[in-house]
Amino acid sequence: MLPENGRTSEDLLAEISLLRRHDLQVRGGKVTAYIYDTGRPEVHDAAARAYFEMLEVNTLDPTAFPSAVAMERQVVGAVAGLLGGGPGTPGIFTSGGTESIMLAMKAARDARPVAGRPRVVVPVTAHPAFHKAAHYLGLEVAPVPVDPATFRAVPEAVAEAITPDTVLVVASAPSYPQGVVDPVADIAAIAAGRGVLCHVDACVGGWLLPWLAEAGASVPPFDLTVPGVTSISCDLHKFGYAPKGASVVLFSDPALRRAAYFASAAWPGYTVINATVQSSKSAGPLGGAWATLNALGREGYLALARDTLTATRRLAEGIGAIPGLRVLGEPEASLVAFAGDDVDVFVLSDEARKLGWFLQPQLSYAGIPANLHVTVTGVTLAGVEAMLEVIAASAEAARAAGPPRVPEGLAEILATLDLDAIDDATFTELAASVGIDLGGEGQPEMAVVNAVLDALPAPAREAILTRFLSVIYS
Numbered sequence: 001m002l003p004e005n006g007r008t009s010e011d012l013l014a015e016i017s018l019l020r021r022h023d024l025q026v027r028g029g030k031v032t033a034y035i036y037d038t039g040r041p042e043v044h045d046a047a048a049r050a051y052f053e054m055l056e057v058n059t060l061d062p063t064a065f066p067s068a069v070a071m072e073r074q075v076v077g078a079v080a081g082l083l084g085g086g087p088g089t090p091g092i093f094t095s096g097g098t099e100s101i102m103l104a105m106k107a108a109r110d111a112r113p114v115a116g117r118p119r120v121v122v123p124v125t126a127h128p129a130f131h132k133a134a135h136y137l138g139l140e141v142a143p144v145p146v147d148p149a150t151f152r153a154v155p156e157a158v159a160e161a162i163t164p165d166t167v168l169v170v171a172s173a174p175s176y177p178q179g180v181v182d183p184v185a186d187i188a189a190i191a192a193g194r195g196v197l198c199h200v201d202a203c204v205g206g207w208l209l210p211w212l213a214e215a216g217a218s219v220p221p222f223d224l225t226v227p228g229v230t231s232i233s234c235d236l237h238k239f240g241y242a243p244k245g246a247s248v249v250l251f252s253d254p255a256l257r258r259a260a261y262f263a264s265a266a267w268p269g270y271t272v273i274n275a276t277v278q279s280s281k282s283a284g285p286l287g288g289a290w291a292t293l294n295a296l297g298r299e300g301y302l303a304l305a306r307d308t309l310t311a312t313r314r315l316a317e318g319i320g321a322i323p324g325l326r327v328l329g330e331p332e333a334s335l336v337a338f339a340g341d342d343v344d345v346f347v348l349s350d351e352a353r354k355l356g357w358f359l360q361p362q363l364s365y366a367g368i369p370a371n372l373h374v375t376v377t378g379v380t381l382a383g384v385e386a387m388l389e390v391i392a393a394s395a396e397a398a399r400a401a402g403p404p405r406v407p408e409g410l411a412e413i414l415a416t417l418d419l420d421a422i423d424d425a426t427f428t429e430l431a432a433s434v435g436i437d438l439g440g441e442g443q444p445e446m447a448v449v450n451a452v453l454d455a456l457p458a459p460a461r462e463a464i465l466t467r468f469l470s471v472i473y474s
């Protein structure tokens with residue numbers, strides 16, 4: 001695609017808008033995942049300008065660009081202030097929740113070495129970032145069940161799973177799938193009693209729960225003030241409303257943060273000191289996060305939290321009143337998941353998409369039924385009645401349509417298929433033979449895809465998803 005001669009900026013922007021014609025809308029609150037919109041253009045504008053201003057600053061060498069160090073100290077300080085850390089609480093600004101979790105896991109592995117393969121005790125509702133970090137860092141995940149009615153981690157199960165090789169125990173505040181807060185105080189106390197570190201994944205809730213509490217919600221203790229909590233992650237690119245690429249991980253102790261760092265002088269080039277997984281990286285996201293925090297301020301976050309709380313309560317109540325639908329658990333943050341009794345939720349999701357709304361499908365797992373997930377944000381309130389109407393109408397349509405027609409025997413074939421034995425082209429043909437067009441433009445009907453995946457065990461789902469990714473990037 002490289003042109004012979006350089007193209008103008010107008011020309012490039014025109015092509016970008018063409019490329020984006022099938023994208024989900026990032027404004028307006030009709031996309032209830034991936035996007036966190038304040039509904040305040042001036043805040044977005046401040047973030048974009050600051051991002052642009054810091055774009056070319058490279059945080060690879062903190063001595064070369066002291067601006068980035070000063071900004072990071074302020075941002076980390078703001079998060080520590082909200083999450084029960086005192087002045088000087090050690091933290092790291094990272095590119096996202098996954099990287100924050102990766103660094104907390106590395107710190108746990110390196111801070112207290114064990115004889116065998118280091119183990120991490122992780123409730124089944126915890127984010128896959130823990131599995132990813134374990135995969136990258138050579139750790140073993142010990143999954144523990146959650147309560148089937150409340151979806152919260154069970155402290156006794158956590159206690160049972162701790163072995164002499166366990167380096168870290170995880171709790172979520174809240175866990176993403178059902179938006180409930182694990183019993184952090186109990187789990188952290190168990191970890192501390194066994195001499196094990198405890199990470200709280202507050203990626204989605206860290207910059208939300210304290211404001212919700214201030215707005216009148218009841219929020220159980222989950223932050224650094226809870227005895228036994230040794231690290232906590234908080235994504236600013238979620239309820240901090242910052243542009244993507246912004247998260248913070250805090251540690252209870254400077255020695256733990258040092259265990260997250262990496263330094264190398266083992267080559268004849270410049271000395272490497274990295275706080276994060278990335279080495280050369282733009283300070284743009286840091287500038288964007290710094291500006292967003294300052295542009296909203298306490299008043300802004302509290303106002304957004306009030307709207308978020310009102311919208312969440314209205315949504316949960318409204319969904320509960322739609323025949324055939326039920327909210328899973330009692331969400332404490334602003335994440336609402338609902339399942340269908342005589343309504344196929346995957347079909348419901350496709351129906352809503354036809355009406356311009358995106359509701360995120362979640363596959364059944366560990367005894368938890370398939371469901372749809374809504375992330376309620378500050379802009380949701382203005383459209384909450386419209387959203388409920390769309391959900392009710394889509395549920396009606398889904399009930400009338402019935403479940404998606406999955407070709408007979410397909411799940412069995414896929415579960416036993418040796419994917420390594422077929423190439424991408426064959427995989428594409430296989431998908432086409434059951435009516436799934438992987439090469440097509442625009443938004444595919446996903447109900448059949450989701451129903452097929454839902455019928456498979458997790459390892460088969462993973463193999464197919466990996467292949468899917470390889471095909472769409474080919």
Ligand SMILES: *Cc1c(COP(=O)(O)O)cnc(C)c1O
Binds near residue numbers: 127176247
């Ligand atoms: C989003 C999220 C993560 C991972 O964050 P990324 O920023 O997508 O890497 C981890 N844990 C929870 C609970 C989350 O919601």
